[in-house]
Amino acid sequence: QSALTQPASVSGSPEQSITISCTGPSRDIGDYHYVSWYQQHPGKAPKLLIYDVSSRPSGVSNRFSGSMYGNTASLTISGLQAEDEADYYCSSYPLTRNLYVFGTGTKVTVL
């Protein structure tokens, strides 16, 4: 099971906006709208940020938003803050394959 493709790193200055992409074949991501995003700080467990492409769980800042076009999902962080420095992973659930696929992960650096 191949991973979804994410950029290895993305950086931005405080208060800027950045976008992380997540791409894969249609059978893994494009045919479904079951994309989720997770944030992971070093040595910590992943935390759910976005589900079903663009929905935000309660308690997650509205600075985090998700979208999707074709076979590419995106996570946008607005008003970048120092605490946003972490690794970010996308995930998809291709219904016909009965498994979760994660992205390769993106390290976000706040300059």
Place this chain on the structure above:
Amino acid sequence: EVQVVESGGGLVQSGGSLRLSCVASGFSFSTHSMNWVRQAPGKGLEWVSYISSSGSPKYYVDSVKGRFTISRDNAKNSLYLQMNSLRAEDTAVYYCARDAYGYYMDVWGKGTTVTVSS
């Protein structure tokens, strides 16, 4: 507080076995499907296995099929992962994660570390 707590990790020789446990609290465990997700040192997340709320069906990533078995005991609010024929490439932090009523994982434990020595 809604939480899951893993245990059972440790150092084991290649070819050996280990059983991981995950105890849930603060929510109705028997109504949620559950997952194991692992992360090798310095690497990304990898989904390992899924079990439905009733215990069937179960799904596995190809690399562990035939070696790992996921199970649960709803009376004990517990999830398990029996790992046999362990390999060096199974070395990772193993996370227990609750499947939300949808296709995503909304509650994660802190993980338990498995190290397989060759």
